[in-house]
Amino acid sequence: MSVDLASGAGSETAFREWLEKAARNAEGFVIPVGALVAGLAVFGAFLLFLGKSPFDFYALVYKAGFGTAFSWENTLSRTAPLLLAALCVALPARLGLVVIGGEGAIVLGGVAAGAFAMFAPDLPGPAGMVGMALFAACAGGIWIGLAGALRHLRGVNETISSLLMAYIAIAIMNHLVEGPFRDPASLNKPSTAPLAESWRIGSIPGFDVHWGLAVGVVACIVSWVLIERTSWGFAARIAGGNVRAAQVQGLPVGRLIIGFTALGGAFAGIAGMIEVAAVHGSANGSLAAGYGYTGILIAFLARHNPLAIIPVAMLLAGFEASSGLVQRRMDLPDATVLVLQGFVFVAILLSDTLYGRFKLFQPELWSRS
Amino acid sequence: MNETDIGLWGVPLAIIGGAIRVSTPFLLVSVGECLTERSGRINLGLEGTLVFGAMSGYAVAYQTGSPWLGVIAAAIAGAVFGFAHGWMCKLSRVNDIAIGISLMILGMGLAFFFGKPYIQPVAPDLPSIPFGWWSDLPQVQAALRINVLFLLAIVVAILMGRMFRSTRIGLMVRVVGDSTDAARALGFHPDRVRLFSTAVGGALAGVGGAYLSLYYPGSWNEGISSGQGLMAVALVIFARWNPVSCIWAALLFGGAGALGPALQSIGVTQGYYLFYAAPYVLTLGVLIATSSTSRAMAGAPGALSITK
Numbered sequence: 047m048s049v050d051l052a053s054g055a056g057s058e059t060a061f062r063e064w065l066e067k068a069a070r071n072a073e074g075f076v077i078p079v080g081a082l083v084a085g086l087a088v089f090g091a092f093l094l095f096l097g098k099s100p101f102d103f104y105a106l107v108y109k110a111g112f113g114t115a116f117s118w119e120n121t122l123s124r125t126a127p128l129l130l131a132a133l134c135v136a137l138p139a140r141l142g143l144v145v146i147g148g149e150g151a152i153v154l155g156g157v158a159a160g161a162f163a164m165f166a167p168d169l170p171g172p173a174g175m176v177g178m179a180l181f182a183a184c185a186g187g188i189w190i191g192l193a194g195a196l197r198h199l200r201g202v203n204e205t206i207s208s209l210l211m212a213y214i215a216i217a218i219m220n221h222l223v224e225g226p227f228r229d230p231a232s233l234n235k236p237s238t239a240p241l242a243e244s245w246r247i248g249s250i251p252g253f254d255v256h257w258g259l260a261v262g263v264v265a266c267i268v269s270w271v272l273i274e275r276t277s278w279g280f281a282a283r284i285a286g287g288n289v290r291a292a293q294v295q296g297l298p299v300g301r302l303i304i305g306f307t308a309l310g311g312a313f314a315g316i317a318g319m320i321e322v323a324a325v326h327g328s329a330n331g332s333l334a335a336g337y338g339y340t341g342i343l344i345a346f347l348a349r350h351n352p353l354a355i356i357p358v359a360m361l362l363a364g365f366e367a368s369s370g371l372v373q374r375r376m377d378l379p380d381a382t383v384l385v386l387q388g389f390v391f392v393a394i395l396l397s398d399t400l401y402g403r404f405k406l407f408q409p410e411l412w413s414r415s
Numbered sequence: 416m417n418e419t420d421i422g423l424w425g426v427p428l429a430i431i432g433g434a435i436r437v438s439t440p441f442l443l444v445s446v447g448e449c450l451t452e453r454s455g456r457i458n459l460g461l462e463g464t465l466v467f468g469a470m471s472g473y474a475v476a477y478q479t480g481s482p483w484l485g486v487i488a489a490a491i492a493g494a495v496f497g498f499a500h501g502w503m504c505k506l507s508r509v510n511d512i513a514i515g516i517s518l519m520i521l522g523m524g525l526a527f528f529f530g531k532p533y534i535q536p537v538a539p540d541l542p543s544i545p546f547g548w549w550s551d552l553p554q555v556q557a558a559l560r561i562n563v564l565f566l567l568a569i570v571v572a573i574l575m576g577r578m579f580r581s582t583r584i585g586l587m588v589r590v591v592g593d594s595t596d597a598a599r600a601l602g603f604h605p606d607r608v609r610l611f612s613t614a615v616g617g618a619l620a621g622v623g624g625a626y627l628s629l630y631y632p633g634s635w636n637e638g639i640s641s642g643q644g645l646m647a648v649a650l651v652i653f654a655r656w657n658p659v660s661c662i663w664a665a666l667l668f669g670g671a672g673a674l675g676p677a678l679q680s681i682g683v684t685q686g687y688y689l690f691y692a693a694p695y696v697l698t699l700g701v702l703i704a705t706s707s708t709s710r711a712m713a714g715a716p717g718a719l720s721i722t723k
Contacts, residue, residue: 144512201708205459205512206649210695210702213642217692224688342516381527381637388521392503395513399506 066409073407077397078349085393089386098376110371111364119254124363126324127152129262130317131341132359133269134190136350137310138204140273141303142286145193147208148314149338150215151186155315157219158185159322160238160329161227163245171244178245178319186315187308189215194307198300204307216334223330237330247324258320262359265313269352282306314338340366343391362387425554426677432558433673434666435565436631440465440623440640442568442665444647446575447619449658451497452651453579454612455592455605455718456504459515461620462644463522464496468624470530473635476625477538485538486564486625493621494614496522501613505606519644533635541630564626571619575658588612592716620644646698653701655714671697 090100111121134148159178166177193211196202229239247256273279285292285299292299317337322329344362348354369383405411444461451458458464468489476485500518504511544566547559578585591598591608598605623643628635650668654660675690705712 144510144516146516196703196706199708200703201706202702203706205516206645207699207702209645210642210649210699213695214692214699217688217695221686221688225686339520343520346513379528379531381524381531384520384524385528386524388517388524391517391520392514395509395517396503396506398508398510401508 062413065412069407069412070409073401073404074349076407077400078347078394081394081397082347082390084397085390086386088393089389092385092389098378103372103376106372106375107365107368110368116254117364117367120367121360121364122253122255122259123325124367125359126256126258126262126320127317127337128340128344128359128363129259129266129355130313130320131337132344132348132355133265133341133352134186134310134314134338135342135345136348136352136355137269137273137306137313138190138194138303139345139350140279140286141282141306142289143194143197143303143307144205145190145208145307145310146205146342147190147193147210147212147215147338148310148341149334149336150208150212151189151311151314152318152321152338153212153219153333154189154215155182155186155318156322156326156329156333157222157227157238157318158182158315159319160241161222163241164227164239167239167242171242174242174245175247175323178323179316182315182319183312184315186318187312190311190314191304191308194304197307198303212338219329219333220331227329229328232328232330235330235332237326237328240328241323245323246327247320256320256324258317258324261316261320263356265316266352266355269309269313273352278302278305314341340387343387343394346391347394423681425681428554428558429677429680430670430673432554432560433677434670435558435561436669437672438665438669439562439565439568439626439631440643441647441650441668442572442661443564443623443626444620444644445650445654445661445665446568446572446658447616447623448648448651449616449654449656449661450575450588450619451609451613451616452719453592453656453716454588454609455595455716456501456511456609456613457515457648457719458497458500458518458613458616459512459645459648460496460500460518460522461515461617461648462640462642463519463526464493464617464620465624465627465640465644467496467522467526468493468621469628469639470526470533470624470635471621472625473538473628474530474533476629477533477536480539482539482541482625482629485629486541486622489621489625490618491621493624494618496621497614497617498610500617501610504613505610527637530635530637534637537634538629540633541626543630562626562630564622564630569662572658572662579658589716592718595718620647623647642695646694649698649702652712653705655712656716657714668694668697 093100093103110117112118131148131152134151135145138145158181162178162181163174169177189211190208193204193208196207197204223238224236227238228236247258249256250260273282281292281297282302284295285297285302289299318333321333326332340362344355344358348358365383365386369380372378373380373382444465448458448461471492472485472489475488476482496518500514503509503514541562541564543560543562545556545560547556550556579589587603588608590601591603591605595605627639646668650661650664654664671694674693675687678690679687
């Protein structure tokens, strides 16, 4: 419009393009963060309604989850399974599938790791860990891949089937851990035989955080590259947008569905293996700790972007790490974290309706001068 | 001693009695979900509604001393959850399946949060009618002691079947469920019809929860429901969106759920956990058998997202 642009026209266009791109990208960041804040605010109002101070609550969460080196270590140790559990939701979600049974893959992965340790106890440590991870990945991958296969081959709704299979998986775990795979020495809490010391996953040097965190972060990065930078990921995104169009283009939709669900399940299975080898030391009922369900919320908050899963998982791990202290100090029941998660989950889903409603995020607004 | 009198006959008898007892929450939830799905919405959050209904019903029954007030409270709580679901799904681009999952988590969270003080106290039970008075066998009497809510659920299912077939309201719900555009053209308000269908569905699920905590198993704890609400959703597909078929489907699922305890009562302890998984396996098997990729499911409402 103005005349003085003549000299700087090149940089002006570049700047406009940058603004357009920024506006387009900002929407996908501002809306979820706003929804997260709104969910936390609603939970704060809920606490206020009960006569508790939300400021004390969030201050305590910060202190116990992120305030000190010790609390960071606690938070990061809990992040590992959450990263992998969230991938089990996010990867199929890019194909338009809502898989919510990651808990089943975690549980079976843990049992498979425990079983591998029982049948091949003489292997050296590193081989044992690789073997456990492979067994766990196969168990989880087959389990969730089956939900994907049922979806593709029989049209069975994957949301319902995967959650039903999670209940079945927990029953199988209870059966195996209390029956055929039970270590006779585990009296009060039926478990598989404890892992040899050399089979246990140790800490990252310098931190009191086990290597599972690194595995989870690498899995997220690999998943991001797979989705955003490979032809497989591109095909999956097309199929997620419009299955018909993908089929017309001749994309192998069935193989994509089964492959992505199986990969997600394999990650969740490895989460179970990490829980066994780094935390519990044997497979037992503690495997069904609800990581799979928290993973659903993380994936939705991260908008199924594997890289965004990393900070979101850390945040929710911090909430879980602080829950014990917060509950004791403020005299709240242990379901408090679940209520918090519920409010945040509803808020993030409601925010879906806001996309495209703000002029600020429309590239056209910035392209015109 | 009575156990030995009839020997292995105790197993089928326990399964029949158990089927009636266990099936009631299935029936209530699935009949409610039937209405919701016939209007073109799916509410996967009924698991949370069921648990919250169980808690609120138990709490109110304990505080007032009247189990029926508990049932009413559970119905109101369930209707509120259904209303919330229906209202949120009205917004554009909000996914009804995902909203259901989030309300499942929120409902369970709120139920455990407020239900903590009610785990210990004992609330009054709902009354049941002894239909087994003609028999001398205590097992038969136990099997045929039928709760009022079961009979109520059957009446609701039959009335709803009639409603869909031959009333104006039923026709309106069916039109809305089959085609949003056609419903609009006829002057109906699809969102409003779905809102009320979801609210009524939630209320019935809440009553199902009250049955769990006030009759069978008859106490409130955090493990009171393990997927019954979700299985009921699958059961509606099996029943082909027909409320009367829901009765038979619920009895079948109830029988599967009663298999574990029935076998345990005659001393079968091997594979205890696997028998407890029977209802889930049955649900999955039924889903696999009745779903298809190539043709639309017979009787499926056209606007339902789950069958597309």
